[in-house]
Amino acid sequence: MKIYAVIPSRSKSKRFKHKNIAKLNNIPLFMHSLNFAKKLKFIDKIIFTSDSRKYLDKVKNFKKLIKHKRSLKASKDNSMEEHIIRDLKNFFLVNNIALPDALLWLRPTHPLRSISTFIKAHKIFANSKKSVLIIH
Secondary structure, three states: OOOOEEEEEOOOOOOOOHHHEEEEEEEHHHHHOOOHHHOOOOOEEEEEEOOOOHHHHHOOOOEEEEEEEEOOOOOOOOOOHHHHHHHHHHHHHHHOOOOEEEEOOOOOOOOOHHHHHHHHHHHHHHHHHOOOOOOO
C-alpha cells in the first residue's frame, strides 16, 4: 500500500500573514510537519504543496520529497482539501508519479504530534482500510 504524506502550506493567510513559515522553536511551522513525516516509516512519499515559490525554495530536497506548486484554484482562501487533491492528482498524472492508495494530511499549523499515535492509527487503517482521523 502506497501512502503519501501531504503538507499543504498556503502563503496567503488573511489574519496571520505567512503563518506557515512563522517560527516555533526557531523552525518554520511547515518544517515541523516535514520532519515528522520523515520519521514515519509507512510513508512512501512526502508531498510539500504550496502556492508560493518562496516556500517551496525554503525546503531542501531529500529522497522521498516531491515539491508541488499549486494552481490558483487550489490556492484560494476558500479552497478545500478536495481542490488540492484534484490538483495533486493532475500533477501526478502529468509527471508519471504513481497515485497513492492513501493520503496522510499533515497541516503545518498542528506541529505537536505523537509518533506513537500515528503508528497506532496506521495499524487501524491498514487493518480496516477506512479513514482514520487524529485530532490534537
